[in-house]
Amino acid sequence: MNKKQLFQLILKKKSFLCIGLDTDLKRIPKHLLKTDDPIFEFNKQIIDATHDLAVAYKPNIAFYESLGSQGWKSLEKTIEYLNTFGDELFTIADAKRGDIGNTSKKYAEAFFVNMGFDSLTLAPYMGEDSITPFLNYPNKWAIVLALTSNQGAFDFQYVESVYEKNRLFETVLKTVVKWGTEDNIMFVVGATKADMLQPIRDIVPHHFLLVPGVGAQGGSLKEVAEFGMNKQVGLLINSSRGIIYASDAEDFAKKARMEAEKLQKEMASLLADKFDL
């Protein structure tokens, strides 16, 4: 999917919602534990109940890895199922990888070639050759961490450099944009840092931003849209726990849909203010 297609998908669905599949055996409804693959079963029911309300799904890879090769199989089945929706959904592997070029190529193979994810989140610390191997795949995206939603973001991401007093996340944005295009690079900007969206938009006015931290982590959808939305929307806003764990009973998928719908309706209203829907 390229940027224009993603923009059109957002207008069509009146949604820029991304649903995070942080699927945890300890938190899914007990009745699913009797099935062959509870993780996939949970994901499938969540996807079935919400796919008209969301434009993207984001499996959080740690949750699958914590279950070993079995978990990896559940992940493979999940992305295979997501891919049956074709261009109706954008898929994000939330893996936050980053390694030397030779190794990054292997991660690109794992997520883009073998599993067919549309995009992968990446940490920028190791620099250019850790990112560029992901930019050689048509219609695939590198989503690079800029300013994250967690408390630890304050440790290094705000460190000011002697050169133009850029904070590290600003240096990252200014440097990483040179390595690719608006059609293969996005950035992660936490919703808990909505006040930072204006300086970030000054640097990357046209890029898409993946924004986690709405919901369980406390970010505000309205503020993010106000300061972060651009002419092609330019936002994918993620909610994970707030949606998928809305209920731990048999009605979990229905309750997840209700939570997703609340966000989608708010998004539709924010979109209507700026676009002809």
Next chain:
Amino acid sequence: MNKKQLFQLILKKKSFLCIGLDTDLKRIPKHLLKTDDPIFEFNKQIIDATHDLAVAYKPNIAFYESLGSQGWKSLEKTIEYLNTFGDELFTIADAKRGDIGNTSKKYAEAFFVNMGFDSLTLAPYMGEDSITPFLNYPNKWAIVLALTSNQGAFDFQYVESVYEKNRLFETVLKTVVKWGTEDNIMFVVGATKADMLQPIRDIVPHHFLLVPGVGAQGGSLKEVAEFGMNKQVGLLINSSRGIIYASDAEDFAKKARMEAEKLQKEMASLLADKFDL
């Protein structure tokens, strides 16, 4: 394994060699492709041929992930086999993970609890809550990227901050040491940056450093030892491709041993200059 035990293991084996298991179906000897699990078969034969010469093994997780759930199974069998050597080997999952606390806990479960690795490499970009979940396991280690061996290291790791003109890798070292101890934190410092070992030792005189980049990437063992060795050695020097791909014929394990032995002998001589062996 704690720091003292690792030091004693190094003296006993006269080696601070770590062998990187960057095991690639395209590069292993063709005759192994007929076996049920070529990746594990290759690793086992490499380990059998070299375990008296190395103190540590470091599977590079990308290479396993690129083979999907099958690759993850090969990884599980490899760490299970390494663990049969007990305290004779130190094991490193080279995964370069780093995520918010809630997610980092899942990575810790995956690598420390389920697979029983002694340590895991981590990227520092997301700060304290991305690292601390790994510090709550007795005798387990977080190995945090400081200054890496690749060209991309120059993009962000050398950025000077306004505060004391620290370069980012120095800020990382100074900050991360506060989160743990010399018994649960190591740092990655590339051998290709041997001239940086002196300023790094000024900041972390007593910590262990994991040093990749000797061999295929061009770093010098002698220089690293000269500037990096401390009173408890404090170095694990990794070589991957230079050892494991010394031959792609049936004699691959024997040739790998010969390459490992060259490094081990050089290490024994460097150790003899400083310690009573």
